[in-house]
Amino acid sequence: MTTIATEFAMNKDILIKVCTGTGGIASGGEAVLSSLKNAISSAGIESTFYERCSIHKVGCRGFCSRDLLVDIIINGEKTTYKNVKPEMVPRIVDEHIIKGIPVKEWAVGEEYYTFHNKQTKVVLAHCGEIDPEDIHAYRAVGGYEAVGKALTSMSPEEIIDVVKKSQLRGRGGAGFPTGFKWELGLRIKSDIKYVICNGDEGDPGAFMDRSVMEGDPHSVIEGMIICAKATDSHQGYVYVRAEYPLAVKRLQIAIEQCYKEGYLGKNILGTGFDFDLKIFQGAGAFVCGEATALMRSIEGKRGMPTPKLWRSAEKGLWDRPTVLNNVETFANISRIILNGADWYSNLGTERSGGTKVFSLTGKVKNTGLIEVPLGISLREIIYGIGGGIEGGGTFKAVQTGGPSGGCIPSEFLDIGVDYESLAQVGSIMGSGGMVVLDETSCMVNTAKFFLEFTQAESCGKCTPCRIGTKRMLEILERITAGKGEEGDIELLEDLGQYIKATSLCGLGMTAPNPVLSTIKYFRNEYEAHINEKKCPAAVCRDLITYSILEENCNGCGACKRACPADAIRGVRKTPHRIDPDVCVKCGTCFDACKFHAIMKI
């Protein structure tokens, strides 16, 4: 083995960070990681080099549309590579690490920095920066200092006071002020009390909590320990859906490390305070994320909500006083304790302190996980961080709050994002889903899509949610199939209002939101479907007709060959025609034609 260490590589501190969140792993993170290790150790650099060159697995950093992301930091100078594949690794190692010249064309562009620079990272501050499987890495960035402070120098009342003043509100959806919840938890006396972290995250497409549990698990645990101290509780559960194996694994590692280092168990940090923490893997039903259903599920019963006769603070898990918070809520705590209530509350609005993580998806250029101060406008999120509408389309609406949120039209783009403003326009904060829709989205179909999800996930316990959502869905199915009748819109509105007013839990109480809000802002689309039997966005299959625009058609026959139903007639080099009686409206010809001759209306 020859030893050709370049002058450059010899004297530098080299830090490599590879995203190995669920998204990163899906994009080949592990393969890239091992080819990096191979390439470096076989580069023939002397042995101390490998030691100096530290390679880290890190959590997700949000910009998932450009995965896999790899940071190479040489003497503090960072270059981020996007869409990294194992076969790209040798060149990066050779040119950048050994010779010191970054591979420019593979590095992230301007949009990456816009995406990040416009965010305010509190919860996600360490995600993508530190190794989540290493408690020392967490400690190196100030981890567990807050536990030290809270356990040695603060009384439960003082902790609660800080959390109250910070204006932190529950990030699980409802936005209940966290400090008040804890205060209630402390006030009720009992020899056994529980602290539960809700990591069920059942919203389809949501991955905020997962990213935190995978990327910075210690921050969640730290928040829980402080909560336990504040509420005089000694037992805790992290409820994670079983579909999140990586989150479970990282939490497990983190909990083991905590027991070893004395942050969990008996006599934490010698303060005499005890706290035990366990992971509970949930079966992964959407409704199990609801607080009471979640507790029944831990008790081994079917995950069905129960009426809140006693608030959980009094009778929760196994009828014991229980404080339950969301993952993100807990992850904020240590930073609030260290930086102070004012710092946090100043980040947000008057009534909602701090930041919130959203998953920005749909028709925006930059999709991914973002963290922004509460009160930021929708416009800033979509056009600033998101970089505007993908493919040059026009904005139509943004759907917030997950499957039970509402659709917000462009006239409200300038409202500030907080619990009250979103509710005012008929939507919710929810857990932070944000789907951007452009003119190619049919609003009736969008509403149907979300309702399909909630009605299938209804636990079936209460009448309005079990039967009512199904009846609403049937009406939407009818409308999108061109069988809508006069009066359907009013019927939907009626049903929706009743279901909201009478359901037992939040699922039923919010399930009609997508329908009601789209009726409110896009009633004309419903009317078009019902009265004219047309889908303005040309999405609803039963309402579209495909035809060929003669002047564009040169008779190449591509469409004819592609059509699976043999619905296209015509001789080569003369304009073709679609037989509407045979056409199955699959849209294959639309994609096959290179001359924009196929029309979809």
Next chain:
Amino acid sequence: MEKVVKLQIDGKEVKAPAGMNLIDAAELVGIHIPHLCYHKGLKGVGACRLCLVEIEGMKSPVIGCNTKVREGMVVHTKTDKVQEIRKFVIDLILSIHPLDCMTCTKAGMCNLQQYAYEFELKETSFTRKKMGYPVDETNPFIRREPEYCILCGRCVRLCEEQGTKVLEFMGRGIESMVGTAYNKPLLESGCTFCGSCIDACPVNALPEADRWRKGREWEYEKVKSVCLLCGNGCGIIVSSKDGRIQKINTGEEIGSAKKYICAYGRFGYDYIESETRLKTPLKRTDGELKETTWKDALSIVADKLKKAGRGAGFISVAGIMNEDALTLKKLAKNVVKTKNFDTTISLYADGDSLKNSQTAIISTSDLIVLVGLNPSQWERILPALDASIRKRVNRGAKLIVINSSDIKIEEVAIINLKGNEISNLKGIAKALIGKGLKADRKLESSLKDVAITEEIEKAAKLIIEASEPLIFSSPSLFEASANIALIKGKVIAVGFESNARGIALMGLTTDGKTYKEMLNDGLKVLYAVGEVPLNKRPNTDFLIVQNSHLTELAQQADIVLPSATFFEYAGTIVDYLGRLKHLHRAIEPVGESKSHGDIFIAISKIMGATIKKSTEEEVKKASQVKTKLASKPFVRKEGLDISPNELIESINRSVIHGSRLLWLKEAVGATAA
């Protein structure tokens, strides 16, 4: 006593005990809050959303089934808003319900039907849809028709609360349904076919399997009575039509989960008309039993008894009524003038333990101690006791089991004391005294060398902390158990037959030979009353069998007298908890059968004496023994340990073999094999 709360419901002042929910409180003043998922006696779960009411000062309506009364509350149960909501809920349910009320067996009793009527809904305003669920007809007791199910969950909760845990929710959304684990047939799911779920269901989703075409609800004549098939003596409601029993339900008012009856009580009645039912007296002529008249049969009986005098003996089961027992005693003692009259209780109890047992209520007890007893719904030994204990435990009461064998109900006990029952009872007594409770000197000094284990210590602590400890003891351990009750709590000896306590109180306990002795001592005349647990003719010159059915023993008798079943005449019993319970005639006696009491009266008349029909006054007087518990040595009474299973199967042989219960016996036997 519980605190009383004052509130106002629809303008009426209501005084309700603290902790009561609004549905029950409204009912106190005659106001009905519509509800479907709430079941009196079970916790409200808020599933149907029908019971929403408005409370002044609260933004949105709240559910009545799970909201407790509070001082000064002002409740409105019939505002436009909640009425509209209720109509909406019923409308939705109708959109997924088979609207075949014209032929539905539940019609007339169906809560949904009633509400549809009240809210003037002839049809749903939504599109109606069938789910197309198959009907479950895998057993002769309960039909499951999921298509009717409104998912109120009453059956699930009731079955769970009583400890059988057969039913559960499955699926999500509109496809949610009630089923069994892995969707297996009820028989394979641990179902005991008690039919509690039948009574719980507000609609037609769980009817009796044979209910179709057995009459409509409003055609029935309903009679409150008592089941006499086992030691629990449960209240029942018997529905009959055209002189035949069509169905039996639990004795509690409809819409309440408080009572339990087992498969015997609910489905055993088929036996009334089974093949072996006796319709006329029989007498042995030329070695064969032949039909005869009452006059002939009774004159032979009277003659034989007169001649035998002191050499005659009477044995009876303890499932006869108090009035029968009093008459029988008079016949034996005053007319025939024999000292030999005894019952099957002597196989498992001494009269004193039953007589001295106290009166108690399970539903308020917070600690139950079970000594030497093995109640089991699955084996149908004191099944209602098993169900009641499990219900209490599910409501927060605690159970201590003291039993040298492993028994099923242990699974819900907080403490299980194994090993010798007497030593454990001694230990507890000593621990109680050690903790400062008072006991008499004699008792205290008899416990000097007794060892106290940690578990015993814990049990004693629970007894001290409890406000109403209740000890159920096997009669053989009664005196030892009573020593604990003398320090704290109440004690009851539980017999295995319905009127064991009544029989003891009426004094039908022998002055001469015991039940067992009479079987072997070669009496001149032996007179067996009821389905005594015997297959072989005992050693006697002349055997009279008086029973409703032709049993194996009856086939070997010289005279057989047909008696009426307990559905066919009125009377009283004293149940295991010490309550006087009334039986009423539900149907006419089959054939020429007569009540036991009437037969005894007729015999004495022929013998030239008059016995008056026993009255309730007489029964009450006989029941008034002052129970004096006195400390006794800690010993187990010997010779009382028969197998309860065998006894119960044997005294109910005609019931089991003459009804669909035979299916169960054979099916259970087949799965066990």
